[in-house]
Amino acid sequence: MRIVYIINSLNGGGAERPLPDIVAQMRACGHDVHVLALARKAGNAVAWLQEAGIAYDILSPDPDKFASLRTTLAAVRRHAPDLIWTSLTRATLYGQMAGVLLRRPVVSWQHNAYLRPWNRRLLHATHSLTDLWVADSPFVAKCTARQLNVPQRDVITWPLFTAQARMPQAVPWAGADDGRAVFRLGTLGRLEPQKNYGLLIQAMAWLRDHAPQCRIHLDIGGEGSLAPQLRTQIMALGLDNVTLSGFQADPFTYCAGLHGYVQPSLFEGLCIALHEAMQAGVPSIVTPVGAMADVVRDGESGLFLDPATPERLASLLLRLYDDPALCARMGTAARRQILSSYNLNAITAQARAVMERAEQLVATQAGASRAGTGHPTAIR
Template sequence: MRIVYIINSLNGGGAERPLPDIVAQMRARGHDVHVLALARKAGNAVAWLKDAGIVHDILSPRPEKFASLRTTLAAVRRHAPDLIWTSLTRATLYGQMAGIVLRRPVVSWQHNAYLRPWNRRILHATHRLTDLWVADSRFVAKCTARQLNVPERDVITWPLFTAQAHMPQAAPWAGPGDGRGVFRLGTLGRLEAQKNYGLLIQTMACLRDHAPHCRIHLDIGGEGSLAPQLQEQITTLGLDNITLSGFQADPFAYCAGLHGYVQPSLFEGLCIALHEAMQAGVPSIVTPVGAMADVVTDGETGLFLDPPTPERLASLLLRLYDNPALCARMGAAARQQVLSSYNLNAITAQARAVMERAEQLVATQAGAVRAGTSPLTPIR
């Protein structure tokens, strides 16, 4: 079947990073996929799509401006899909409208446990225009059913991370030794309020002032609207133990260069970056929110930041810094956990279940059209 996959932008975040794997699963079942991006934004995902040979169109001529509904409908009609697949709220609303106009079934992703109030109200009102909701984790599936009033039978899970044992592994922290060793701490994500990166900066100031003996350097990888604010905070505090390194095109290599990973988010869905760090064998410190509370086992594969205060985080970081054996043990356990739970066979089985449901939607429509009873005959 022909699938048109509508996504908000090609920014390079958690919704775009799995696109090559998603499309590969669809292609493996013999489907033709065409990606339509409503905006380019930073365009960091463009290279990923090109490398994977994924056909895509950017519908807006201006990088920051989303295409209009009219432009999107014209593009969808031009590709004559059997199925419309959507990712993120604006793309989902446009896809739902295209589903009405073209009378085609719609499948929609949910990537996050938190929806902005306005988005939540809109999707709550339009949720029946999507025929099947797909969540990137069991936690997000529960949130989708609750927040959008979607029957649980219409929400299915497809985790958007596939573990790959051949990806580079991190070298375990060997300890401060003679005092010249530097513990490399990192985090990946959009520089937006939900990631709570201001807490990290406060923590590094706390360590400088109260544990001057420790040598921990924090690297924050990512782009976003808060970059200037975070840099100003770093400068104001006079910190030389933090780097804002920008977008990371190769997150696997980035994680392999760390001794510890930290994710102090206020809310999360699956959090792909955390899985990438665990795959590299890096111990993590995370707030127990979203799917992170499920994937990290406190004290075994990582540590829970609860409560999320600078003092608590500083204490946890010093615990890792002073205990190389603990770092090695947690890192190894984290790697084993993701390789076991998110291996290709496991993810393919879940992807297959989703695709079978989507294929059934198309088959049901086709059968109804042949019988002359379908409400989904395209409007010309």
């Protein structure tokens, strides 16, 4: 079948990063996929699509502005899909309208446990126009059913991470006995309020003032609207132990260069970056929110930041810094856990279960069209 995959942008965040793997699974099931991006934004995902040979169109001439509904509908019509697949709220609303007008079934991703209030109200009102909701984790599946009033039968899970044992591994922290070694701490994500990166900077200031003997350097990898604010915060505190390194095109190599990973998010869905760090064998410190609370095993493969305060984070960092054996054990456990739970066979089985449901929707719609009964939501 022909699938049009509508996504908000090709910015390079958590919804765009897994696109090559998603499309590869769809192609493996024999389907043709064309991506329609409503905007380019930073365009960090463009190279990924090109490398994977994925056909795509960017529908807005202005990189920072989304295409209109009218432009999107025209593009969908041109590609004459059997199925419309959507990712993120604006793309989902546009895709739902296209589904109604073209009488095509719609499948929509949910990537996050949190929706902005207005987006939540909109999707709650239009949820029945999506025929199948796909969540990136069991936690997000539960949130989707509850927040959008979607029946459980219409929500299915497809984890957006596939473990790859061949990816580079981190060298465990060996300690600071010689007084020169630096504990490399990192995090990856959009520089937006959700990620709570200001707390990281506060923790690094606390370490400088209260534990000046420790040599920990924090690198924050990513782009976003808070970059100027975070840079100002670092300068105002006079910190030389924090770096903003910008977007990381190769997160696997980035994670393999760390001794510890930290994710202090206020809310999360699957959090792909955390999985990449654990796959590299890096111990993590995370707030126990979203799917992170299910992925990290506190005290075994990582540590929970609870309460999420600068002082608590600093104490956890010192715990890792002072105990290389603990770092090594946690890193090994993290890698073993990820390679076991997210191996290719497991993810392929879940992806194919989703695609079978999608294929059934298309077959049902074809039958409905022949019978003249219209959109598949009317014949459930």
